[in-house]
Amino acid sequence: MFTVRVRFAPSPTGALHIGGLRTALYNYLYARQQGGTFVLRSEDTDQKRYVPGAEEYILESLNWAGITPDEGPGIGGDYGPYRQSERRDTYRKYTQQLLDAGQAYYAFDTEAELEQRRADEKAAGNHTFRYDASTREGMRNSLSLGKEETQRLRDRNTPYVVRLRVDPGQTIHIRDIVRGDVAFQSEEVDDKVLMKADGLPTYHLANVVDDHLMEISHVIRGEEWLPSTALHVLLYRAFGWEKTMPEFAHLPLLLKPNGKGKLSKRDGEKLGIPVFALDFREAGFLPAATINFLAFLGWNPGTEQEIFSLPQLVEAFDLDRINKSGAQYDFEKARWYNQQYLIASADEELAPLVRQQFADHGQSITPAQATRIAGLLKERVHTLDEFYPQGRYLTERVGITDEKMARKKWKPEQRPAFEELRDRLAELPDWEASKIKAATVAFMKERGLSFGAVLPVLRLAVSGTTNGPDAFAILETVGQEETVARLGLGYDVMDSL
Ligand code: GLU
Numbered sequence: 276m277f278t279v280r281v282r283f284a285p286s287p288t289g290a291l292h293i294g295g296l297r298t299a300l301y302n303y304l305y306a307r308q309q310g311g312t313f314v315l316r317s318e319d320t321d322q323k324r325y326v327p328g329a330e331e332y333i334l335e336s337l338n339w340a341g342i343t344p345d346e347g348p349g350i351g352g353d354y355g356p357y358r359q360s361e362r363r364d365t366y367r368k369y370t371q372q373l374l375d376a377g378q379a380y381y382a383f384d385t386e387a388e389l390e391q392r393r394a395d396e397k398a399a400g401n402h403t404f405r406y407d408a409s410t411r412e413g414m415r416n417s418l419s420l421g422k423e424e425t426q427r428l429r430d431r432n433t434p435y436v437v438r439l440r441v442d443p444g445q446t447i448h449i450r451d452i453v454r455g456d457v458a459f460q461s462e463e464v465d466d467k468v469l470m471k472a473d474g475l476p477t478y479h480l481a482n483v484v485d486d487h488l489m490e491i492s493h494v495i496r497g498e499e500w501l502p503s504t505a506l507h508v509l510l511y512r513a514f515g516w517e518k519t520m521p522e523f524a525h526l527p528l529l530l531k532p533n534g535k536g537k538l539s540k541r542d543g544e545k546l547g548i549p550v551f552a553l554d555f556r557e558a559g560f561l562p563a564a565t566i567n568f569l570a571f572l573g574w575n576p577g578t579e580q581e582i583f584s585l586p587q588l589v590e591a592f593d594l595d596r597i598n599k600s601g602a603q604y605d606f607e608k609a610r611w612y613n614q615q616y617l618i619a620s621a622d623e624e625l626a627p628l629v630r631q632q633f634a635d636h637g638q639s640i641t642p643a644q645a646t647r648i649a650g651l652l653k654e655r656v657h658t659l660d661e662f663y664p665q666g667r668y669l670t671e672r673v674g675i676t677d678e679k680m681a682r683k684k685w686k687p688e689q690r691p692a693f694e695e696l697r698d699r700l701a702e703l704p705d706w707e708a709s710k711i712k713a714a715t716v717a718f719m720k721e722r723g724l725s726f727g728a729v730l731p732v733l734r735l736a737v738s739g740t741t742n743g744p745d746a747f748a749i750l751e752t753v754g755q756e757e758t759v760a761r762l763g764l765g766y767d768v769m770d771s772l
Pocket residue numbers: 283284285286318478482495496497500
């Protein structure tokens with residue numbers, strides 16, 4: 276029976292980029308939809324680029340996003356180990372297999388010799404030097420040196436790498452699910468290093484060996500790997516695995532918000548937008564909104580519907596509907612998605628998150644307060660981190676923040692009227708928005724004052740500005756005693772401006 280097995284294979288070289296999170300998401304969606312398995316594999320064989328903690332960051336990101344792998348490092352599975360650094364013997368064995376079959380060869384050229392060679396070619400005005408069928412005769416390798424010399428060098432423990440012997444004249448066809456037919460000539464592929472001098476495999480060898488051994492059915496990855504696929508096909512051929520080669524789907528590039536060029540890790544700081552997976556959490560995004568936004572960066576369902584829960588995405592997702600052209604990272608769209616999810620969330624569901632936001636600013640509020648604040652503000656914010664700055668006046672005194680407006684709205688001669696309004700509110704038996712409103716309206720009528728004259732003054736005294744949700748809901752939330760106190764203080768301040 277054919278089963279879908281896909282993998283997300285990041286190199287733990289730093290924090291997971293949103294492009295990586297999108298790749299993981301598409302793999303997850305495809306696996307879930309097909310009743311298949313989603314594998315996480317840590318491609319950690321490049322010791323120079325290894326960053327401690329990066330693997331944890333990746334797992335934490337996937338867990339936060341709700342797309343946890345079925346197999347992987349720290350998770351387990353029948354195809355482990357899932358960390359390439361723990362699979363050295365396997366790569367050695369398969370490298371030997373290629374050497375024995377004459378599909379790969381030892382190369383003893385030192386880094387200095389290679390550099391010299393590159394410099395010579397450059398000085399002679401030739402093409403950049405490539406180690407391949409046309410040049411390997413002039414280099415120091417087991418094909419040019421012969422058996423005996425090779426053995427002698429090996430006996431003397433001369434450092435070496437193992438290279439793939441790429442024969443010219445081969446056409447490599449890749450049927451990419453996203454890009455359609457892509458063809459390469461083997462002359463375009465050089466004799467890539469498979470095993471480095473440190474005995475560790477290169478990305479290419481480990482990737483192909485593992486995709487084969489882990490029975491990966493579909494390789495879904497970023498477009499930047501498309502050129503490498505030619506080499507990978509040659510490797511499958513050299514191993515005799517071409518028949519069971521996975522299918523490929525190369526995802527479109529993520530472009531900068533202005534659409535000009537590839538989104539880079541530096542754009543985050545430059546433009547003040549999240550580019551690492553957990554930056555979204557930090558910036559107050561909900562996982563479901565982030566996932567929905569990411570799903571649409573390179574895919575669309577072909578309908579007008581934009582809001583998809585994770586299960587709905589699983590249902591609607593289709594590799595055939597992935598776009599070829601780059602996907603522009605529109606941060607405003609991400610904020611829009613988050614707002615839609617906030618509005619659709621129950622107040623009680625948001626309460627713990629709102630509470631956390633206040634706690635992060637040293638304000639301890641009750642679950643009931645948090646629920647109320649969530650309800651009052653969720654349509655006015657885009658991200659969770661806006662709850663505190665937009666709602667702090669609901670639980671603490673902030674004074675008059677918009678003095679300009681206060682000067683405009685406060686008429687000193689009306690102070691006695693506002694004193695009376697305060698006294699009436701102080702005596703109100705039921706502190707409830709509709710009752711507060713009724714009392715205020717009755718007062719306005721008696722005094723012949725308009726909403727426009729009264730409400731801004733109430734708002735300014737209680738919340739410091741004239742913006743915000745319904746004024747009477749604000750007063751109810753702030754509480755009777757506190758409202759009365761703030762009115763008194765506010766009138767004094769406005770009088771003195
Ligand atoms: N280790 C590669 C990366 O970091 C994996 C590419 C692939 O999926 O083949 O993206």
